[in-house]
Amino acid sequence: MTLSREQVVRLDKAHVWHPYTAMDVYVREVDPFVIDRAQGPYLFDMDGRRYIDANASWWLASLGHNHPRLVAALQRQAEQLCHCSLAGTTHPQAAQLAAELVAIAPPGLTRVFFSDDGSTAVEVAIKMAVQYFGQRKGGQGKRRFVALEGAFHGETVGASSLGGVEVFRRPFASVLFDCVRVPSPADDACFGSAFEAIKELLRTDHDEIAAVVVEPIVQGAAGMQIYDSGYLRELRGLCDQHDVLLIADEVFTGYGRTGRMWACEHAGITPDIVCVGKGFSGGMLPMAATLATDRLFEGFFGGRSRALLYGHSYCGNPLGAAVAREVLAVMRDEDVVGQVQGKAKRIASAFAAMGAMPHVSRPRALGMVAALDLSLPISSAASRDFVETASDLSSHGYLGDAGWKVYDAARRRGAYLRPLGETIYICPPLTIPDDCLDELLAIVRASIEEVVQSIGS
């Protein structure tokens, strides 16, 4: 039976609980996109309308939707082996994927632990760090974590504990573990003091600190806040000096998003642990990995009592692994990261030009990420969801709805352009064709102009 659009919306509104969504407002007021097909940079709704996917469907579809080679790899693997555990068993896809990942990872990361999504990749990193020091001679006191203001590392309780976006943290604060918060180098007001703060903290408290966790170069959920690679280089040196692990959460930034394969490449550093997700499977299947160095890995030698006590049911899933291998093959064959360079220039210059518009500030861009902030003196009672409040790096969010007005304007023009509060950003598929990218940039500009003119005057 084929459902009509109205039937889908009725069932949805009767039963589906949407993420980060004020459901009473949603059921009453929101007319959702109803997507039943996607191809390349486009989403198609049930009325046959086409939308450019400006955020690669929550930052995932790095090679576009339904890439024919990824679909074929999934079909081939489904006929062979859909799942087996990695407990005393292995399979060709997991073994080859691990080797292929190590070959392109920052040098020195030689071990791969598979899990399901970005949040679990971070959970793995947390448990690795805790157990590593817990069973290392003299390391027992090192069990605290340090993370940045505005950090976002995922949704599970452990990953949320590292999170520095106050609105996401607050409802769960009573059950989150203690995390030391340091100023973000992406905050212009704190740039100099951010270096001093982390330096001083590691100097005085390194006996208690297991790891510093960062989103390298770009803090995504905080509103695409970009910081100088010098901070990462400095941090690498400080962590080495004080025997603290450096964990880089490349779930968003990895796989070419910032114009290099890894954001850490901008700084030329190798972290002790790297988390990957999102683009890792081209956004097709839940599949993630946590990479570690030999030093860390060998900390778990010494028999059963010292083994890493961690593992999810779908760890190393063959379907996900087959697709993830094909992602790497496509990236190599199509020189995806090389192709990004020209597109990145177009994006950067378009956003820089938008920075001259009234009520627009802080245009910023790196690789296939760009953002700007709106500042319109309006307020609104009904916030459509909570993500919008995340755009404030420090603690309290905005309640304005200019970002959502731009979203509506872009939708009418044929783009899916979710805001982060009053931050308008794009992170399209890396493979978006140039003409489609130019169309998207024109839509962003026209949508902002429309909203600024309607309410800014």
Ligand SMILES: *Cc1c(COP(=O)(O)O)cnc(C)c1O
């Ligand atoms: C999205 C994200 C996560 C969480 O990934 P999920 O797949 O949503 O669990 C973790 N870290 C960063 C930096 C992210 O952007």
